[in-house]
Amino acid sequence: MINFVCSWVLSRFTLLSRRLLSLNTWPILFCCLVGAGCTSPTENKSFRIGFSQRTEADTWRKTMLDDMNRELSFNPEIELLVENADGQSAKQVQQIQKLIGQQIDLLIVSPNAALPITPIVEKAYQQQIPVVILDRRTASDEYTAYVGADNVEVGRTAGIYANALLHGAGNVLEIGESPGSSADIDRHRGFIEVIHQHPGLRLVTKLEGDWDTHSFAGKLTKLLQEKPGLQLIFAQNDRTALKAYRVCQQAGVANQVKIIGVDGLPGKNEGIDLVDRGILSATVLYPTGGKEAIQTALAILNKQPFKRENRLPITLIDSTNVRIMKLQNERIMAQQTDINRQIRRIRELTQTYSSQKNTLYFTLICLIVVIALAAWALYLFRQKRAAYQTLERQNQEILDQKDQIEAVSQQARAATEEKLRFYSYISHEFNTPLSLILTPTEDLLEKKNVSPHELKTSLGLVQKNAYRLLRLVDQMLDLRKTDAGKQRLHASEQDLVAFVREIVHDFARKAQKQRIDLQFIPERTSLPVWFDAEKLDKVLFNLLSNAFKYTPKGGLIHVRLTLLDNWVQIQVSDNGEGMTPEEQEHAFDLFFSGAKPFNLGKGLGLALSMEFIQLHQGELRVQSEKGIGTEFTIQLPTGNQHLSPDEMGKPASPSVIRPRILTLDEEVDDTGELIVNVPKQASTVLIVEDNDDLRTFLATRLGQEFEVVVEKTGENGWERVLEIVPDVIISDVMLDGTALDGLQLTQRIKADSRTSHIPVILLTAKGQMENRIEGTRAGADAYITKPFNSTYLLETLRTTLANRAKWQRRYSADLLPQPANRQEKKFLNELTALIEKHLADPTFSVEKLSREMGLSRVQLYRKVQALLAMNVSDYLAEVRLKKAKYMLKETNKSMAEIAAETGFGSAAYFTTFFKQHTQKTPSEYRKSPMRV
Known part of the structure; x- marks a missing residue:
């Protein structure tokens, strides 16, 4: 067919050419050919x-x-x-x-x-x-x-952030731009405006910056040596800021001087990268304005409306948003790469179109002898219109893709913020099991001889917490598969009644131990249902685990299985603490923690359970009331009409279905003191820890040397502190299920005069410097991060108690000790004042003293013993004896008068008591030249 068309076109071209030549039309044809050959594939610039x-x-x-x-x-x-x-x-x-x-x-x-x-x-x-x-x-x-951006506003933004960094007081240095430039003048003016508003901020000087890499290095080095109190440098661009940092690094003050830059460009050693690496404290994003300048120029050239003053927005980038800015820039660069690829494709299409257009022009000249000029012109018009429509459609597709990319970018930014908040809790959830793995392991490695019972107990604790970590990791992997859309259903027809009964049976031992009424109540003896055994197993396991966690001892957990029309319904109900309306509304949200501290296991478990039930085309609901209980309801469709062929398969073997890591938390008896053979007069240690395994391990480990008392919540811990007045307290910072966390408990202990002398050691998974500062500010004597070394914890306890003993000896050396703690000083002042007030009363006893102090006899005894290393009676006698010594040396009163004023019943008893304690009679003491 193609050969036929070509032969026909060639014959017609030859025939018409002869006719045109016969009419002397060849000059016209030559001009057309030359014009077509000279047509440029590109258009002239406008x-x-x-x-x-x-x-x-x-x-x-x-x-x-x-x-x-x-x-x-x-x-x-x-x-x-x-x-x-x-x-x-x-x-x-x-x-x-x-x-x-x-x-x-x-x-x-x-x-x-x-x-x-x-x-x-x-x-x-x-x-x-x-x-x-x-x-x-x-x-x-x-x-x-x-x-352009407002350089004055750039300076103001830097000044405001400098004031925030230095808390309104400090020495500041400014390094300018090129001298005489408007940027240098305006940024300096804006910075100075803010500095002058805060009297505590002082601008030491302003150095000039230029393109010479060493232009201000010497001056800055000399300034750092002469004025070591410099705290912040404001550099008017990020390159100058980096040079200033290197100068500070050479001077050894890089960690002391905060630096703020300007530009905020992406890329290595640029503003965003420097903030991310901690070299700069912040940088002010200063847009280039290249895009806006071209847009304004095009509007002017095309006689379109435009703004005469185009102020570009600026923003501050610091550690709080630098990661997001960096991810956004990377995403924008990826988007720009896609746009450039599309532009190259458009250019290729344009070139192809131009080439095709030239071919069409040449064909027009060739076929002018075959068809009428009008018909050919119509054909060209239609071809051009189709090409333009194609280009317009492609341009619209590019714009649509750009809008879609921007929408996805915004969604990704929001998801990233939520996930960052979510991952901040992972360290606490993982560190406690890691502590219970590493600490027993290190203890076993340190001991030369280990009994079989101790070895089995420690390895059991390690295994249990390793399984717990493995379960958390498996849940996170399942979540990752769900997010990626790779989670697939592998359903098979199985007996749902037997399947649920087996899972409930696994919890029987835990129910028996906690005296919980656990029942499985099926409506039928068997019920074949299509479901994915592995996923439904995880759903039921998570629901039952949560029910046990929030159901008190002696409560009930019932699992019911009923058939409703075309649905099978599984209900897991308990009479535990229940949920608030807000917690119930967000029960299946992965990133919601409510008023309680976030629990990774619970958050992942319920979120994954919802995903797995939705894969079954089913429903998962929750009904709960605070203080009454909670009921989770699973509804699964019967039959297999809702399943696709690739979702149906053979039943999995039990080993594949349920290699369950059944680390059901075995509760321990957390009431009262732990019975351990400890030496008499051993120091009392109170442990406040919500994790049962860690609480038991600490009690066992420390019980070999100390008298140990354990509590699970902050409220119970405070009550036990007032009851027994321990020698030292060990508390976790994050206490689940309690309104009083470790920091609040520490603050309450240190603020109360009855307990302010007790040392507090905090255990936590939060090891960042700001968390350590917060713990120290609350009054903690030591701050130990998980996972911790038990030997280090023991040595910390011993050292703390040894220091307390030294203070006791020092305090008991004088009549009125001067402790460093303000609460302890106030307590001893009040105690001594009361004793001196009733010094002449021979019937004044410890009972009366405790009543006037507002303390019980036990609390007063423990408080005085902890501060002075002596009991209250001895201290009362010591005060009387020292008062008597003073009166013997400084007055001429008789023995009877001195005995009456110091609370001794008679002069004879006074003489006997005095000689027992000083080896001298009162008369001999008065005559002796030396004071005892």
């Missing part, structure tokens, strides 16, 4: 824009030029002429004059300095050439439009 910039040596300027070229890629009819002045104002003036001579349609100027560039810019403006000023201003108002 506008010429001249761009004069101060330099292209820095990344910020390169980014600005890249933004301009990127925007111009959508306008191929625009020609951009670029001149770089290399930071020389005189050279920039010459280059602008050159651009004016090249008959440009619009001039874009980024001035090197304001004053030198102003006359030539005014000249261009007066010659009716539109002028767009970019980034830095000139000294004149004669321009068409201005595009």
Whole structure:
């Protein structure tokens, strides 16, 4: 067919050519052929824009030029002429004059300095050439439009953040931009405005910055040596900030001086990267404005409305948002790569179209002898219209893709914020099992001889917590599969009644131990249902585990299985503590923790359970009331009509279905003191820990040397502190299910005069410096992070108690000790004042003293024993004896008078008591030249 068409076209072309030649029409044909051959595949440029910039040596300027070229890629009819002045104002003036001579349609100027560039810019403006000023201003108002950020606002933003970093007081140094530039002047003015508003902030000096990498290094080094109190540097660009950091690093003060930069560009050693690496405390994002300058120029050239003053937004990037900014920039760069690829594709299509158009022109000349000129023109018109429609459709597809990418980016940003908050809780959830794995292991390795019972107990604890970690990891992997859409259903028809009964039976031992009424109540003896055994096993396991966790001893947990029309229903109900309406509404939200501390196992378990039931095309609901109980309801469809063929398969073997890591938390008796053979007079240690395994391990480990008392909640711990007044307290910071956490408990202990002397050691998975500062501020004597070494914990306890014993000996040396703790000093002042008030009363006893102090006899005894290493009676006698010694030396009163004023019943008893304690009679003591 193709050969036939070609032969026909060739024959018609030959015939018509002869007729045209016979009519002397060959000159016309030759002109048409020449015109077609000379047709250019590209169109002529419609506008010429001249761009004069101060330099292209820095990344910020390169980014600005890249933004301009990127925007111009959508306008191929625009020609951009670029001149770089290399930071020389005189050279920039010459280059602008050159651009004016090249008959440009619009001039874009980024001035090197304001004053030198102003006359030539005014000249261009007066010659009716539109002028767009970019980034830095000139000294004149004669321009068409201005595009750039407010440098004064940049300075103000840096000043406000500097005040926040230094808490309103400190010494500040500023390093400027190129001297004389509008950016340097405006940023300095904005920074100074804020500094002057805070009297505690003092600007030490302002150094000048330029392109010389060592221009201010010597001055800054000398300044750091002469004024070591410098606390913050504000550099007017990120490159200067990096140089300042290196100078501070060489001077050894990099960790003491905070640095704020300006620009906030992506890339290695740029602002965002420097903040992310901790080199800069913050950077002010200063947009280049390249894209906006081109958009403004196009509006001017196309006679469209435009804004004369285009202020670009700025923002501050610090440690709170640098990761998000970095991820956003990476995402934008990936999007830009896709856009560039689409642009290249459009250019290829355009070139293909141009080539096809030339071919069509040539074919037109060839076929002008075959068909009528009108018919051929109509054909060309239709072809052009189709090509334009294709290009418009492709352009619209690109715009739609761009909108979709932006929408996905916003969703990803929100999801990232939620996941970052979620992962911040993982360390606490993982560190407690890791502590119970590492600590027993280290104890076993340190001991030369280990009994079989101790070895089995420790390895059992290690195995249990390793399984717990493995279960958490498995749940996280399941969640990852669900997020990625790779979670698939593998359903088979099985007896649901037998399946649920077996799972409930696994919890029987735990129910028996906790005296919980666990019952499985099926409506039928058997019920075949299509379900994925592995996934349903995990759902029921999670629901029953949560029910046991929140059901008190002696409660009930019932599992019912009923058939309702075309649905099978499984209900797991308990009479536990229940949920608030808010907790019930968000029970299956992965990132919701409610008023309680976040629990990773519970959050993952319920969220995954919902996902697994939805895979079955079923429903999972919860009904709960605070203080009454909770009921979870699972509804699964009967039959297999709702399943696709690839979701149905053979039943999995039991070993595959349920290699269940049944680490059901075995509760321990957490009431009362742990019975351990400890030496008499051993120090009492109170342990407040919500994790049962860790609480039992600590009690067993410390019980070999101390008298140990354990509590599970902060409230019970405070009550036990008041009851027994222990020698030292060990508490976890995060106490699940309690309104009083470890920090609040520590603050309450240190604020109460009855307990302020007790040392407190905090255990926590939060090991960051800010958490340590918070614990120390609460009054903790030691702060140990999980996982911890038990030997280190023991040595910390011993050292704390030894230091307390030293204080006791020092305090008991004088009549009125002077402890460092303000609460302890107040207590001893009140105690001594009461004793001196009733010193002459021989019937004044410890019982009366405790009543007037507002303490029980036991509390008073333990408090005085802890502070003075003596009982209350001995201290009362010591005060009386020292008062008597003073009166014997400083007065001439008789023995009877002194005995009466110091509370002794008679002069004889006074003499006997005095000689027993001083080895001298009162008369001998009065005559002796030395004081005892």
